[in-house]
Amino acid sequence: MTARLAILGPPASGKGTQASRLAERRGISHVSTGDLLRAAAVAATPLGQRAAPYMERGDLVPDALVLELVEDELQDAAGFVLDGFPRTESQYAAMDVPLDEVVVLDVPEQESVRRVTGRRVCPEGHVYHVDHDPPEVPGVCDVDGEPLEQRADDREEVVRRRWEEYEDQTRPLIALLEDEGVSLGHVDGCGHPDEVAERVAAQVD
Numbered sequence: 001m002t003a004r005l006a007i008l009g010p011p012a013s014g015k016g017t018q019a020s021r022l023a024e025r026r027g028i029s030h031v032s033t034g035d036l037l038r039a040a041a042v043a044a045t046p047l048g049q050r051a052a053p054y055m056e057r058g059d060l061v062p063d064a065l066v067l068e069l070v071e072d073e074l075q076d077a078a079g080f081v082l083d084g085f086p087r088t089e090s091q092y093a094a095m096d097v098p099l100d101e102v103v104v105l106d107v108p109e110q111e112s113v114r115r116v117t118g119r120r121v122c123p124e125g126h127v128y129h130v131d132h133d134p135p136e137v138p139g140v141c142d143v144d145g146e147p148l149e150q151r152a153d154d155r156e157e158v159v160r161r162r163w164e165e166y167e168d169q170t171r172p173l174i175a176l177l178e179d180e181g182v183s184l185g186h187v188d189g190c191g192h193p194d195e196v197a198e199r200v201a202a203q204v205d
């Protein structure tokens with residue numbers, strides 16, 4: 001059965017972790033527009049070069065660029081778990097496939113800032129927290145031995161800006177989805193990722 005799911009939430013709410021677990025469990029693809037944009041920026045493609053300054057400031061990347069990146073992924077007949085897309089009313093309006101289920105991960109801003117400033121990532125996308133989920137060897141990924149880095153947009157002032165974008169652009173979209181009767185549930189994103197995964201499963205299964 002096709003499953004077209006989306007996980008939304010403010011910065012460091014655990015979207016990536018939960019979307020990847022859910023996608024694995026369902027055997028469908030995990031589509032993170034943040035990951036796709038970061039990969040395009042690192043590869044310095046024309047699209048990546050245009051998107052990078054927005055991401056560094058914590059602004060949303062213009063819809064046209066994001067839609068270009070995600071277009072093909074939305075045609076996956078088996079379904080997908082979208083992570084951080086759609087994020088604006090116009091991105092949602094541009095989708096030509098329906099969403100079966102939307103999960104909104106809620107965390108307070110203070111918790112999000114705490115998570116972000118301690119977050120470290122490896123180039124392959126494995127995620128750690130210096131205090132709450134440290135790697136065995138400081139600064140080195142347990143899985144592939146790659147050096148860990150702080151995401152350029154994980155500085156406190158940039159996170160505050162990402163929150164403003166969430167409040168200004170994504171909250172109105174969530175209200176619209178609710179008005180339209182899209183199946184949507186809020187899940188408490190606080191606590192251990194395993195606990196949050198159980199709440200997400202209870203919401204979508």
Ligand code: AMP
Nearest residue numbers: 033034054055059060061066084085087
């Ligand atoms: P994320 O990894 O979801 O936290 O996204 C990181 C950054 O990528 C955001 O702060 C935006 O600059 C950009 N981004 C990711 N997804 C979108 C989207 N759907 N629309 C616009 N910008 C996005």
